[in-house]
Amino acid sequence: MECSHWHHLPIRLAVEARRIAPDGPLDRAVRCHLSAHGGDEHHGLLAELDRYGTALWLRWHGSDVDLAVLPDCPVIGTGSGSGGDACCLFAGHVERHSWENTPPQ
Ligand SMILES: [Zn+2]
Numbered sequence: 001m002e003c004s005h006w007h008h009l010p011i012r013l014a015v016e017a018r019r020i021a022p023d024g025p026l027d028r029a030v031r032c033h034l035s036a037h038g039g040d041e042h043h044g045l046l047a048e049l050d051r052y053g054t055a056l057w058l059r060w061h062g063s064d065v066d067l068a069v070l071p072d073c074p075v076i077g078t079g080s081g082s083g084g085d086a087c088c089l090f091a092g093h094v095e096r097h098s099w100e101n102t103p104p105q
């Protein structure tokens with residue numbers, strides 16, 4: 001089950017995000033990409049950064065919200081049904097890898 005939290009992208013962070021990721025489309029609101037998790041810190045993907053294997057995330061915790069450039073999660077799915085899929089989360093994330101949410105074929 002996915003985390004159901006959303007957060008809008010504040011204007012001041014949208015300006016900053018545009019500077020970091022000038023090419024990609026930016027959503028006005030992002031959903032937390034993690035599986036349902038404990039704690040109050042959520043991470044929504046704003047943009048893939050092609051270089052360096054990193055991505056730009058919106059990270060929020062209560063009313064605190066900020067941008068974070070985080071390296072991609074290096075763990076590749078190996079089980080049946082995950083077929084070598086790359087995880088689309090960031091390194092060191094809590095809970096399950098994104099490919100673990102894919103139902104087995
Ligand atoms: Zn969350």
Ligand SMILES: [Zn+2]
Pocket residue numbers: 073074075087088089090093096097098
């Ligand atoms: Zn992962």
